Amino acid sequence: MVKYIFKRLIISIITIWLLATISFFLLRTLPGNPFQTEKLLSVEVQERMMAYYGLDRPLIEQYFTYMKNLLRGNMGYSLKYTNRTVNSIIASTFPISAELGLRSLAIALPIGLALGVASARKRGKAVDYICVIVAVIGVSIPSFIMGSFLQYIFAIKLKILPVSQWQTPAHTVLPTVALALSLMATLTRVMRASMLEVVMQDYVKTAKAKGLSEGRIVWSHQIRNALIPVLTMLGPMVTSVLMGTFVIEKIFAIPGLGQHFVNSITGLDYTMTMGLTIFYGTFLVFANFLVDIAYGIVDPRIRITK
Amino acid sequence: MQERILEIEDLHFSFDTYAGEVHAVRGVSLYVNKGETLAVVGESGCGKSVTVQSVMKLIPTPPGRLKSGKIYYCGENITHYSQKQMQRLRGNEMSMIFQDPMTSLNPTMRIGRQIAEGILKHEKISAKEAKQRAIEMLKKVGISNPEKSYRRYPHQFSGGMRQRVMIAMALVCNPKVLFADEPTTALDVTTQAQILELINELKEELGTSVVIITHDLGVVARTAERIAVMYAGKVVETGLARDIFYNPKHPYTSGLLESMPSGGETGKTLASIPGTPPDLFAPPKGCAFAPRCRYCMKICQEMPPEATELENGHSVFCWLMHPQAPKYELPGRKSRLKTPDLKGDL
Numbered sequence: 244m245v246k247y248i249f250k251r252l253i254i255s256i257i258t259i260w261l262l263a264t265i266s267f268f269l270l271r272t273l274p275g276n277p278f279q280t281e282k283l284l285s286v287e288v289q290e291r292m293m294a295y296y297g298l299d300r301p302l303i304e305q306y307f308t309y310m311k312n313l314l315r316g317n318m319g320y321s322l323k324y325t326n327r328t329v330n331s332i333i334a335s336t337f338p339i340s341a342e343l344g345l346r347s348l349a350i351a352l353p354i355g356l357a358l359g360v361a362s363a364r365k366r367g368k369a370v371d372y373i374c375v376i377v378a379v380i381g382v383s384i385p386s387f388i389m390g391s392f393l394q395y396i397f398a399i400k401l402k403i404l405p406v407s408q409w410q411t412p413a414h415t416v417l418p419t420v421a422l423a424l425s426l427m428a429t430l431t432r433v434m435r436a437s438m439l440e441v442v443m444q445d446y447v448k449t450a451k452a453k454g455l456s457e458g459r460i461v462w463s464h465q466i467r468n469a470l471i472p473v474l475t476m477l478g479p480m481v482t483s484v485l486m487g488t489f490v491i492e493k494i495f496a497i498p499g500l501g502q503h504f505v506n507s508i509t510g511l512d513y514t515m516t517m518g519l520t521i522f523y524g525t526f527l528v529f530a531n532f533l534v535d536i537a538y539g540i541v542d543p544r545i546r547i548t549k
Numbered sequence: 550m551q552e553r554i555l556e557i558e559d560l561h562f563s564f565d566t567y568a569g570e571v572h573a574v575r576g577v578s579l580y581v582n583k584g585e586t587l588a589v590v591g592e593s594g595c596g597k598s599v600t601v602q603s604v605m606k607l608i609p610t611p612p613g614r615l616k617s618g619k620i621y622y623c624g625e626n627i628t629h630y631s632q633k634q635m636q637r638l639r640g641n642e643m644s645m646i647f648q649d650p651m652t653s654l655n656p657t658m659r660i661g662r663q664i665a666e667g668i669l670k671h672e673k674i675s676a677k678e679a680k681q682r683a684i685e686m687l688k689k690v691g692i693s694n695p696e697k698s699y700r701r702y703p704h705q706f707s708g709g710m711r712q713r714v715m716i717a718m719a720l721v722c723n724p725k726v727l728f729a730d731e732p733t734t735a736l737d738v739t740t741q742a743q744i745l746e747l748i749n750e751l752k753e754e755l756g757t758s759v760v761i762i763t764h765d766l767g768v769v770a771r772t773a774e775r776i777a778v779m780y781a782g783k784v785v786e787t788g789l790a791r792d793i794f795y796n797p798k799h800p801y802t803s804g805l806l807e808s809m810p811s812g813g814e815t816g817k818t819l820a821s822i823p824g825t826p827p828d829l830f831a832p833p834k835g836c837a838f839a840p841r842c843r844y845c846m847k848i849c850q851e852m853p854p855e856a857t858e859l860e861n862g863h864s865v866f867c868w869l870m871h872p873q874a875p876k877y878e879l880p881g882r883k884s885r886l887k888t889p890d891l892k893g894d895l
Contacts, residue, residue, distance in 0.1 A: 543656070
């Protein structure tokens with residue numbers, strides 16, 4: 244086990260290094276420079292700014308400087324937010340996005356899985372159709388429509404919840420629900436499909452032939468096996484949700500991390516984009532590692548031998 | 550008369566599909582005596598598995614549907630038992646082992662627990678005692694190191710070993726009937742022999758009746774006291790194993806026996822029955838075997854044959870048995886009696 248974790252750690256570091264290197268050089272192939280967008284600046288000023296941030300040096304030298312700083316955990320200053328480091332921006336906005344994400348997951352996971360199970364158990368019955376319809380709606384309605392719709396009903400018409408911002412717990416309700424609905428829909432669909440697969444398995448018939456009750460068969464023979472495909476998608480799903488969603492954060496005016504993913508690229512904020520890429524990548528690698536360990540717990544066939 | 554454990558009377562079972570009704574079982578009557586082995590023989594799709602699984606009500610309804618007929622277990626009519634009532638019988642009074650041991654065990658549960666949960670369902674004993682019973686049963690079916698194996702997962706066993714685990718699971722509550730649905734089809738030949746021997750041994754030891762479903766007449770010869778031959782959802786001939794083997798009265802039975810390869814013969818083409826079984830969406834009105842039958846008469850295509858009772862409970866569903874029908878000598882195993890040896894010489 245220790246050996247396995249060590250091996251995974253080495254692979255993770257290499258992965259993150261490759262990710263950082265590739266993004267570093269890819270970013271620089273984008274046309275323009277970070278200061279060009281502000282039309283007011285003359286070429287002369289732009290060049291001075293470039294020199295100030297060291298962007299006039301040879302690319303390979305910049306790369307080594309960046310990597311050296313990165314090793315110390317320093318991701319540099321943002322090129323857009325004056326006097327703010329990338330580290331501090333992430334540190335101040337990530338907790339907000341993560342909180343929103345965790346709240347949504349806490350709702351979406353149990354409900355989504357339960358609906359998936361219920362729907363598969365009652366295949367072809369009313370419950371199933373309702374679940375499928377809700378799931379299709381949840382998957383296919385974009386979150387900006389869902390978000391605006393919720394705002395319209397609960398904030399403007401019923402006036403029971405605030406429209407936007409991120410202050411009191413009441414503020415968190417609408418964005419959490421909006422985000423949770425789409426997650427729930429995806430989880431319901433995957434869990435339903437997976438359960439339908441499991442129900443057909445021979446071992447379910449064996450369990451029935453043993454005289455076990457329906458509830459017992461579902462609980463101890465079907466759900467655990469049906470969770471395996473769900474686990475696979477959980478790593479990337481949790482990562483993307485915790486990192487913040489651009490659209491929901493924009494609609495509800497939440498100062499989360501999500502907006503920076505888009506803004507930093509359109510603004511050619513090299514350091515910010517790099518910082519976010521590495522942060523996201525590291526998180527994803529870590530999440531997948533946890534998923535792999537969880538796999539072993541659920542499915543003994545792929546358990547890591549000691 | 551011997552005690553009848555199970556009796557099926559004129560069972561009709563259909564599947565409702567989008568394409569129409571599939572008449573999978575069309576009037577099967579069978580019985581199983583205490584402590585005997587009945588082999589249900591027939592080619593794929595003849596309704597052997599459906600018959601047996603409908604007795605245990607393992608087929609989901611819908612699409613399955615029990616149309617008519619009666620099922621008696623120890624004299625009690627269980628035809629219309631609810632799933633709840635069946636739960637008390639399954640595993641405890643009647644149990645089943647399946648064709649493919651690779652997929653019949655839950656891959657994410659320790660085999661010991663899979664055995665113990667059956668005991669815990671049916672008997673009021675502590676988890677510890679159930680574990681002890683499961684370990685004893687594992688030992689009985691020949692799993693080495695049963696204490697350690699108790700904590701293993703199915704993927705850590707070979708196919709033959711998994712089938713042994715399945716047998717342990719099926720017999721741990723001492724059921725009166727064991728249904729074995731092609732228990733050796735997925736195994737290699739040497740393992741097949743071991744598994745059949747194990748089933749025979751445990752049957753003797755525990756006094757269980759066994760219904761073994763197979764399309765392999767070699768398996769039948771090794772295990773069965775009585776045989777029921779099925780074709781297109783009906784029993785066409787039933788009787789003692791030796792009567793069926795040496796004195797078959799139905800052309801289909803005779804054809805099956807003929808198409809069985811014998812040891813020591815080389816260079817000869819294997820005999821076969823030309824044609825294919827009928828479409829069970831629209832079963833024929835006459836004898837289902839008529840289109841493939843060498844001895845087919847006019848009446849065969851018009852009306853289904855009635856049972857003709859011979860000695861020792863041997864009964865045949867064939868118009869050839871009619872007093873006015875021409876007499877033929879059907880080939881059985883008489884001519885080349887090298888293999889297989891009938892039960893007793895195992």
